[in-house]
Amino acid sequence: MELPILNREQTPAGGCSKSACGTTTDQMTHLPEAIREKVHNHPCYSEEAHHHYARMHVAVAPACNIQCHYCNRKYDCANESRPGVVSELLSPTQAAKKVLAVASQIPQMTVLGVAGPGDPLANPERTFETFEEIAAKAPDIKLCLSTNGLNLPDNVDRIAALNVDHVTITINCVDPEVGAEIYPWIFWNNRRIRGAKGAKILIRQQQKGLEMLVERGILVKVNSVMIPGVNDAHLKEVSKIVKQKGAFLHNVMPLIAEAEHGTFYGVMGQRSPTASDLQALQDDCSGDMNMMRHCRQCRADAVGLLGEDRGQEFTMDKIEHMEIDFEAAMVKRKQVHDGIEAMRAERKTAQETAQETAPEAILPQGCRPALLAVASKGSGLVNEHFGHAREFLIYEASPAEVRFMGARKVPAYCTGAMECGDGETALDVILDTLSDCEGVISAKVGIDPWAQLEAAGIQPYGEYAMEPIEDAVRAVYGEMIKSGRLESTDAMISQAG
Amino acid sequence: MSLSITSECINCWACAPVCPSTAILVSPEGLFSIGATACTECDGAHADPQCASICPVEGAILDAAGAPINPPGSLTGIPPEKLQAAREEIAAR
Numbered sequence: 001m002e003l004p005i006l007n008r009e010q011t012p013a014g015g016c017s018k019s020a021c022g023t024t025t026d027q028m029t030h031l032p033e034a035i036r037e038k039v040h041n042h043p044c045y046s047e048e049a050h051h052h053y054a055r056m057h058v059a060v061a062p063a064c065n066i067q068c069h070y071c072n073r074k075y076d077c078a079n080e081s082r083p084g085v086v087s088e089l090l091s092p093t094q095a096a097k098k099v100l101a102v103a104s105q106i107p108q109m110t111v112l113g114v115a116g117p118g119d120p121l122a123n124p125e126r127t128f129e130t131f132e133e134i135a136a137k138a139p140d141i142k143l144c145l146s147t148n149g150l151n152l153p154d155n156v157d158r159i160a161a162l163n164v165d166h167v168t169i170t171i172n173c174v175d176p177e178v179g180a181e182i183y184p185w186i187f188w189n190n191r192r193i194r195g196a197k198g199a200k201i202l203i204r205q206q207q208k209g210l211e212m213l214v215e216r217g218i219l220v221k222v223n224s225v226m227i228p229g230v231n232d233a234h235l236k237e238v239s240k241i242v243k244q245k246g247a248f249l250h251n252v253m254p255l256i257a258e259a260e261h262g263t264f265y266g267v268m269g270q271r272s273p274t275a276s277d278l279q280a281l282q283d284d285c286s287g288d289m290n291m292m293r294h295c296r297q298c299r300a301d302a303v304g305l306l307g308e309d310r311g312q313e314f315t316m317d318k319i320e321h322m323e324i325d326f327e328a329a330m331v332k333r334k335q336v337h338d339g340i341e342a343m344r345a346e347r348k349t350a351q352e353t354a355q356e357t358a359p360e361a362i363l364p365q366g367c368r369p370a371l372l373a374v375a376s377k378g379s380g381l382v383n384e385h386f387g388h389a390r391e392f393l394i395y396e397a398s399p400a401e402v403r404f405m406g407a408r409k410v411p412a413y414c415t416g417a418m419e420c421g422d423g424e425t426a427l428d429v430i431l432d433t434l435s436d437c438e439g440v441i442s443a444k445v446g447i448d449p450w451a452q453l454e455a456a457g458i459q460p461y462g463e464y465a466m467e468p469i470e471d472a473v474r475a476v477y478g479e480m481i482k483s484g485r486l487e488s489t490d491a492m493i494s495q496a497g
Numbered sequence: 498m499s500l501s502i503t504s505e506c507i508n509c510w511a512c513a514p515v516c517p518s519t520a521i522l523v524s525p526e527g528l529f530s531i532g533a534t535a536c537t538e539c540d541g542a543h544a545d546p547q548c549a550s551i552c553p554v555e556g557a558i559l560d561a562a563g564a565p566i567n568p569p570g571s572l573t574g575i576p577p578e579k580l581q582a583a584r585e586e587i588a589a590r
Contacts, residue, residue, distance in 0.1 A: 062509045062511075063513075064511060064553065067572060069574070072573075073507055073553045073554070074507050074554065117509075118509060118511065123514075185572065187550060190515070190544070190547060191550060192545070192550040192551070259583045259587060260587050262580075262583075264573050266583075267579055267583045268579065
């Protein structure tokens, strides 16, 4: 199945295609209706949906059949957010109970994924039993799984039979020599197989599994971990090949490697990519492939909107004491989903109307693009206080369009009176994280951080509270142009040259 | 003759389904051990003991003589002295 490229290559600055002018690039516009339908309320597959809908992972799959150099199976910490980490292993029955509890407490939860902490298909019975229980009890929940691919070909038919229509395969390489640097061993045909020989088998299984899923009309997202000096240069090739084989979306994620995680890369001092390294590679790949930029690299037991983790509200001992009227919850879920859809439709119409009625030349051409950071806690609105933001959404504004570039995590500047002493260092980290941004848009900003942001060349904007994010970004970009902050593209090019 | 599991085990379940003798035992607390009478060390069934071939933790599975089948550094590729140095560096922070 040949899918069109969604994230177009960067629009030449100053150019303005009529369809995109003044609007956010709509990831979904170019897709066949059947696929749009499938991803419409899936927060991990649709960038726009991730503002509105939540997901959850249940940790039913502890065993793994390969070793990756970025993973350490020993680690378990509730305060840490990275894939492969969980606090509580669940049986399929416990998992189903947890899903129903979350479905009633967080009605915007539409997707259940099994993503570990090991590999779901190294635990096929536990994984599929979980899916069966949930499909029977809560048929409005989409089922999803994320795998290293080693056992994928053997399980494709069962995946299809259970209507699991979103599968993520982590593919870090298509070359066994590169693979040998990432995977020290795999367990295959009753042997531990090391080095390039093991990687070759893994790659073969991943590619075969991808093809088999695509043949069955199952949407496949490919995750790749970007490891500087190991596979960063190679990932463009990976992107091209998985697209050729029919993957729908490519998610290049930065390596997380700290010595305290006890991983090979962490202990050996392998560096992680910077936000701009990652962005450059994503831009490089986007000529060939639709790129995901809103991934938060969540835990295998994460609960909530992508930027938040409410897992601690749904531990098994808390669930035991919850009274759940699931029939009432199903009615509420329907209402909430209808409400979200009505809001999305309204916003879309408003955008289209604005596009039709506004004169095209509202933004003068020839201005260079600018990066702007936004504080949001969901619904696609500027609705988070600067001091409370745990992440900033980064947008690139240009005369032609507003593009979402990714989310960057930060320590909260203001975490309440108890920890205010840490405010200064947290602000330093935020200033550093947003150093390439020219403005930050939030619901509110305190006087102190305001002054420091200004001093750091990041203009705070506090007057767009509760506005849709894209509208606010566009308006701020317009203000920047008017105030003369943006020199012309020509000047930019001659500087860069 | 039997293999055994040490307290290094992280209870990841990988060994249980691959054991041809169903010798892997799980306590009500979720802790793993090997039933000494059931364990055959996979003799006659597989070339390598299966639990030790999938186990991700160095030192977690011992052979009949009590020696680790996967010694330090053999699975992660991290040289033991490097791991030790990293631990000391973290402790000193």
